[in-house]
Amino acid sequence: MRDNEVVSAGNTDAVEVGPRPLSFAEVVRVARHGAAVRFSDEAVTAMARARARVEELAASPTPAYGVSTGFGALATRHIDPELRAQLQRSLIRSHAAGSGPEVETEVVRAMMLLRLRTLATGHTGVRPSTAALLAGLLNTAITPVVREYGSLGCSGDLAPLSHVALALMGEGEVRDRDGELRPAREAMKRAGLEPVELVAKEGLALINGTDGMLGMLVLALDDLGRLFRAADIGAAMSVEALLGTDRVFAADLQALRPHPGQAASAANLVTLLRDSGIMASHRDDSCTRVQDAYSLRCAPQVAGAARDTAAHAAAVAGRELDSAVDNPVVLADGRVESNGNFHGAPVGYVLDFLAIAVADLASMSERRTDRMLDVARSHGLPAFLASDPGVDSGHMIAQYTQAAIVSELKRLAAPASVDSIPSSAMQEDHVSMGWSAARKLRRALDGLTRVLAIEILTASRAIELRLPHRPGPATGAVVAALRQEVPGPGPDRFLSPEIEAVVRMVADGMVVSAAESVTGPLA
Numbered sequence: 001m002r003d004n005e006v007v008s009a010g011n012t013d014a015v016e017v018g019p020r021p022l023s024f025a026e027v028v029r030v031a032r033h034g035a036a037v038r039f040s041d042e043a044v045t046a047m048a049r050a051r052a053r054v055e056e057l058a059a060s061p062t063p064a065y066g067v068s069t070g071f072g073a074l075a076t077r078h079i080d081p082e083l084r085a086q087l088q089r090s091l092i093r094s095h096a097a098g099s100g101p102e103v104e105t106e107v108v109r110a111m112m113l114l115r116l117r118t119l120a121t122g123h124t125g126v127r128p129s130t131a132a133l134l135a136g137l138l139n140t141a142i143t144p145v146v147r148e149y150g151s152l153g154c155s156g157d158l159a160p161l162s163h164v165a166l167a168l169m170g171e172g173e174v175r176d177r178d179g180e181l182r183p184a185r186e187a188m189k190r191a192g193l194e195p196v197e198l199v200a201k202e203g204l205a206l207i208n209g210t211d212g213m214l215g216m217l218v219l220a221l222d223d224l225g226r227l228f229r230a231a232d233i234g235a236a237m238s239v240e241a242l243l244g245t246d247r248v249f250a251a252d253l254q255a256l257r258p259h260p261g262q263a264a265s266a267a268n269l270v271t272l273l274r275d276s277g278i279m280a281s282h283r284d285d286s287c288t289r290v291q292d293a294y295s296l297r298c299a300p301q302v303a304g305a306a307r308d309t310a311a312h313a314a315a316v317a318g319r320e321l322d323s324a325v326d327n328p329v330v331l332a333d334g335r336v337e338s339n340g341n342f343h344g345a346p347v348g349y350v351l352d353f354l355a356i357a358v359a360d361l362a363s364m365s366e367r368r369t370d371r372m373l374d375v376a377r378s379h380g381l382p383a384f385l386a387s388d389p390g391v392d393s394g395h396m397i398a399q400y401t402q403a404a405i406v407s408e409l410k411r412l413a414a415p416a417s418v419d420s421i422p423s424s425a426m427q428e429d430h431v432s433m434g435w436s437a438a439r440k441l442r443r444a445l446d447g448l449t450r451v452l453a454i455e456i457l458t459a460s461r462a463i464e465l466r467l468p469h470r471p472g473p474a475t476g477a478v479v480a481a482l483r484q485e486v487p488g489p490g491p492d493r494f495l496s497p498e499i500e501a502v503v504r505m506v507a508d509g510m511v512v513s514a515a516e517s518v519t520g521p522l523a
Contacts, residue, residue, distance in 0.1 A: 015113075017135070018043035019121045021322035022113070024314070027218045031110035036139045039120060039132070046122025047131060050330040054125035057336055058084070058200040065328055065338055067125075067201045088198035092169060095162035095207060098147030103160065105143050105175065107442075110215025111157070112138055112164055114321075115206065123324040123331070124205035133168055133196050134206075140191035141177035142167070144184065146212075152423060153344035153434030156325060157212035160435065165206040170195025209325040213347045216438035217317050220354060223445050224310050227452065228303060229512045229522045231361055232265050234455040235299040236272035237475050238368040241462035243282050243379045244292040246273045249300060261311065262304025264523035269300060271519045276472035278463065293377075295367040302364050306357035313350035320347055344434030348417035351437035358444045359409035362451040366402040369455045372462045373399055385461050385489070392492040395458045398499060402454045405447045412444045453502040456511060457482065461489050474518040481505070481514035 015026045018040030029035035057064040063078045079087050112134060118124060119131040137144070144167035150159025166172040170185035185195060198206075239246065247253075249266040273279055291297060328338045371377045373384045373395055386394030416437040422429040460479045463471045471479060485505065486498040505511050516522055 014038040014139075016040050017113070017117050017120045019046055021318070022117055023321075024218050024221060024317070027110055027113060027215065027321075028222050030113045030138065031106045031215065031219060032222075034109075034141060037113065037116065037135050039128075039135065043120035043122070043131075044128050047120065047124075047126065047128045050122040050125045051127050053330050053334050053336065054201050064336060067328075067336070084200050085197060088200070088203035089169065091203040092162050092165045092198070092207070093171070095158050096166045096172060098150035098159045098163055100148030103146040103148060104442075106219060107212065107216055108143050108146050108160075108164070109138060110219060111146070111160060111211045112144075114211035114215055115161060115164070115209055117321075118209055118211070118324050118326060119205065121324040123329045124201075124326045125330045125336070126202045126205045127199070130168070130196050130198070130202055130206075133193060134164075136191070136193045137167065137174075137188075140193065142184075142187050142191060142193075143175045145173040145175065145181070148439065151212060151435035152421065152428070153210070153213060153348055153432035153436070154342060154428055154430070155327060156207070156209040156342040156344065157435050158207050160212045161207035161209065165198075165203065168196050168206070169198065205326050208327050208342050210320060210342065210344045210347055210434065211325075213344055213351065213434035213438040214317065214320050216442060217313065217347055217351055218321075220351075220438075220441050220445060221310060221314055221317065223449075224306075224354070224358075226509050226512055227361075227445070227448055227506070228265070228307055228310070229268065229515075230449075230452050230456070230506050231303050231306075231365065232268040232299075232522065233272060233475070233478060233511060233515050234365055234452050234459060235296070235303065235368065236269050237456060237459035237463060237471070237478065238372065239269070239273065239292075239296050239299075240276055240278045240471050240475055241372050241381070241459045241466065242292075242296060242368070242377075243278070244296045246270060246276075246279055248292070248297050249273075254300065257301075259301075259304050259308055261307030261309075262300050264307060265303040266300035268522045271522065272474045272515060273472050274474070274519075276475065277470040278466050279472070281469040293367075293371065295364050295371065299364065302360060306361045309353055309357040313354055316346050316350045343430075344432030345417065348432040348434030348437045351434060351441050352413075352415035352417050355409075355415075355437070355441045355444045356413045358441070358448045359406070359413040362402075362406050362409050362448045365451050365455045366399070366406045369395075369399050369402055369458050372458055378462070381462055381465055385458065385465065387489060387491045394492070395454075395461065395495075398454050398458060398495060401499070402451050405451050409444050409447045409451075412440045412447070416440060449507050450499070450503050453506045454499060456506065457486070457499060457502045464488050474515045477514045477518045478511055481510060 014036035144164045146160045146163045151157040167184040176187045249269045254266040383389040384394035384396040386392035416433040485501040
């Protein structure tokens with residue numbers, strides 16, 4: 001059997017893995033949508049060439065780090081050839097020391113794919129057959145159980161990747177295609193896969209990368225693409241509900257401060273508010289307000305800054321996707337050299353930066369919601385949008401929920417990457433905490449989704465309370481979509497299921513799709 005046969009046959013729509021960088025969309029396809037993978041011919045050739053060089057070093061009497069020595073603080077010991085297979089097993093078993101809840105399947109699959117891509121560059125020295133087995137796990141939907149805690153982000157995501165490598169050895173636990181928890185060897189046998197006996201350098205090559213934190217960064221950027229548009233939709237609906245003005249979003253005003261994210265967000269707001277009957281109802285001398293509150297007027301400035309932050313993070317992620325992270329690495333001229341490319345600082349910094357932007361975007365959304373509930377600031381709406389204020393509480397406590405989440409998001413915005421806890425007997429004396437930054441960003445994105453959902457749910461009720469004045473076609477389409485899932489204004493009812501329904505609509509893109517059914521693609 002050819003080394004890439006297991007991942008090529010019948011996979012005409014599979015993502016091709018080789019020396020070229022993967023795209024964000026390819027990572028998402030494999031991680032979230034279960035796409036298969038296959039090697040390019042170039043990858044197989046590159047892996048075989050690098051493996052031959054590693055075997056030369058393994059046969060040499062001169063010690064070579066990661067090939068014929070111990071690891072980390074134990075790198076000074078030369079390992080006899082007869083102990084090197086045991087060295088690989090011991091490395092993986094000891095480093096698979098994670099603890100806590102299981103990491104999500106999409107994160108583990110992203111991590112597996114990104115490690116596979118580094119192997120396919122031919123800079124790690126693993127055998128093509130070992131890489132093919134990792135691809136085989138992806139293609140048979142076998143997902144190693146990885147635990148929440150264990151990575152310091154240097155050398156890469158050692159513990160999480162070790163749990164994956166342990167499964168390649170037929171050890172540890174996995175989830176099969178149906179999500180059932182099984183011993184790795186049993187699940188592999190059912191899928192027609194055989195565990196691997198790791199040889200010199202392979203253990204290290206399987207675990208020495210930033211793949212976990214990078215995978216979570218790519219998935220976060222995919223989420224943010226939807227959430228930024230949902231944030232603009234929520235802001236537009238709140239502007240209508242609060243009888244605000246859309247004049248401040250005009251392109252010529254925005255051009256005076258030419259941040260690209262700001263321009264995109266403002267353009268979305270103009271598009272979403274086009275032909276709004278509510279907006280038209282107060283474009284006359286009866287409106288005496290000179291300026292809207294910052295949470296309305298400055299919406300594109302804040303949302304735009306978040307977009308620009310994500311653009312910077314995407315640039316970092318793109319460079320990381322084009323990297324071959326391992327230590328040591330096999331170079332094109334045959335040299336095998338140690339390096340520090342496994343340090344997660346570049347990824348950790350932008351993960352933390354995104355958590356700050358997420359918290360601020362949610363904070364502004366919560367402020368708009370609160371204005372709609374306050375009779376002193378809502379311009380004629382009933383208190384808390386209640387059907388019978390005093391008897392009914394309307395959306396009073398929905399805003400409490402937003403406030404609780406926003407408070408949590410502010411805590412999650414505290415950077416992980418400024419921390420460092422030395423490890424490995426001070427050999428690894430500065431670490432990135434990039435994995436921790438990624439984990440808290442995932443929680444922050446869930447919080448932002450919920451905050452935006454509550455704003456959109458509240459704004460839809462407020463807009464309907466403005467009848468007979470009607471919203472614009474785009475925001476009106478969002479209200480109509482919500483009404484397929486939750487009822488409109490009325491006496492108090494069990495509110496939590498309605499919030500959860502809109503959370504799902506924001507998360508899966510239904511809210512954005514409803515608006516775009518009128519506007520076409522939003523920025």
